[in-house]
Amino acid sequence: MKIILFGYGKMGHIIEEVALSRGHEIVMKIDVENRDTIKPGDLKTGDVAIEFTAPASAIANISLCLEAGVPVVVGTTGWYEQLDSVKQLADEKDGSLVYASNYSVGVNMLFAMNKILAKWMNSYPDYNVEVEEVHHTQKLDSPSGTAITLADGIIENIDRKKGWQKQDINLPKAIDNELLKIVFDRKDGVPGIHKVKYTSEIDEIQISHEAFNRKGFAFGAVIASEFIKDKKGVYTASDIFGF
Template sequence: MKILLIGYGKMGKTIEQTALAKGHQIIGKIDHSNTQELRKYTAANTDVAIEFTHPESAFSNISYCLTQGIPVVSGSTGWLDKYEQAEALCAENKGAFFYASNFSVGVNLFFHFNEYIASKMKDYKEYSVAIREVHHLQKVDKPSGTGITTAEGILSSYKDLSGWVSDNPEEKTKLNIASEREPDVVGTHIVTYSSEVDKIELGHIAHTRAGFAEGAVMAAAWLQGRQGVYGMKDMLNL
């Protein structure tokens, strides 16, 4: 595949290494220093774009790709208030869009088990539920996209909770997501069910970014020849 990388930070560099090792070609690397060069890339010279940028630029990058007929895989977080607009753009342009808050196969199995456990635990009111996520100091958004996806999986069963809240454990009507930022942490997510007598935990701890990069490149290859909006559940058949 001819891959355009939009975003060339830690994640972009890891994706580059993974893609090259698999025999793919990196035809361009866009970051904050050369954003204007994005306009050079179209469906005529690009098989797929893999986009990992900041919340303020993600939707613009995705929109450009969709209007140019470039299939786009995005892992950017913090922009999902415009997700429905991206879906509409994809449909309007008969494009291909793959979004995941986390591309790790292990994390997506964690999401799957999280939803199942929540569907059972909702009947045991003596247990309170909370989420804790830990990332590196450069992580801009709080809570993480993975933390939000984890919360949504729980909220689909916990109808008595009105949504999620960030770093406010005193808000009892919402699911609290505690966010911590520490040096050299790739990503940790832990769901805890606590009662007066015991505690149940489900967690995922990433040791390297390689799992995220593998999943993103896998998604880029899977998206070839498809049309529509997809996610990890589609690719992994979960």
Template sequence: MKIALLGYGKMGKAIEAETLKRGHTIFLRIDSEEEWKTKENLLSQADVAIEFSMPDMAVANIHKCFSCNTSVVVGTTGWEKEFDTIKKECLDGDNSMFVASNFSIGMNVFFEVNKKLAQLMNRFGEFDVSIEELHHKHKLDAPSGTAKVLADQIIKEIERKNKWVSGKGSSADELNIFSKREAEAPGTHLVSYLSEMEKIEIVHTAFDRRVFAKGAVMAAEWLQGKQGFFGMGDFLFD
């Protein structure tokens, strides 16, 4: 495959290494508005674009992929307000797009465990549930996109929770998400159910960003020849 990298920070470089390791070619790198001006006309020649840029750049980059009919894998988070609009544009325009807040295989298994645990805990009102997430200091969005997915899954299954809040909420129907940013800390997500007498915790820790890079390249491989709007659930479990 000829891959275009949209965003060339730490994740972009990790994806580049994984791409070459798996026998593919980095056809194009774009990491700034200036580079878009000189390279946008080349995007249509790529087999797929992998988008790991910044929250305020992601939507524009996706639109550019749609415009030139290039499949795109998106890992940037922080643009959730545009999600439904982008999904509709993808499907209406017969485009090809793969979106995930987390490309780790382990994390996506964790999502399934989280849903099942929430279903089981719905009947036990004495347990209060919360989420903690820890990332390196360079991560801009908080809570993380992964934490938001976990929270939405829990809210769907637990009737006593109606919305999530960042930090300590003031109402019993709020699901608290606590975010920390520390140095080069590995990405960690912890879901906790606490009662007066016991606690249940599930946790996932990613020790190396290569796990996300590998998942993103595998998603790009899987997306070839497909049309539509996809996620990790389609790739791993369908």
């Protein structure tokens, strides 16, 4: 498969490594130095594009791919407030899009376990629930897209939580029991830690995932590009992994 990379940073480099190891070819690398010169017609050389850039650039890159008719796998997070308009554009262009806050198999298992646990916990109001995430200090969005997906999975299933609120670990805790806290922390060199914690007066239950490196995200993104290559429509990681 001929792959176009949007973003040749930490993720772009490891995606290249994984893609080559699976017999694919990287036909174009687009980053800030050449992005402005790229026109939709230039993308015709690729079977699929993989986009891992930054929250501010994701939508323009996705639109360019949809305009060019090239299926696109998006890993960038921090733009989902505009997800509905992006889905609409994909629909109008009869395009192919995969988006996911996290492409790792392990985190997608955590997402599925999180929903089951939340369904059980709906009947046990003595437990307070929090989501915690830790990432490296270069991460631009907070809380992480993965933490928001976990929070959404809890809010869908627990009647006593009406929404979520982000909480910097270094600031005093906001008090609003109807809102689920997503506590975020930034530490050098951490690829990603996510935890869901239920605490009562008698015990605590935790489910968590820690990425030791970025390979799991890259592997999942390449699997997603193999999945979307000959399909139309909008998909997310649960459509691919099916847990």
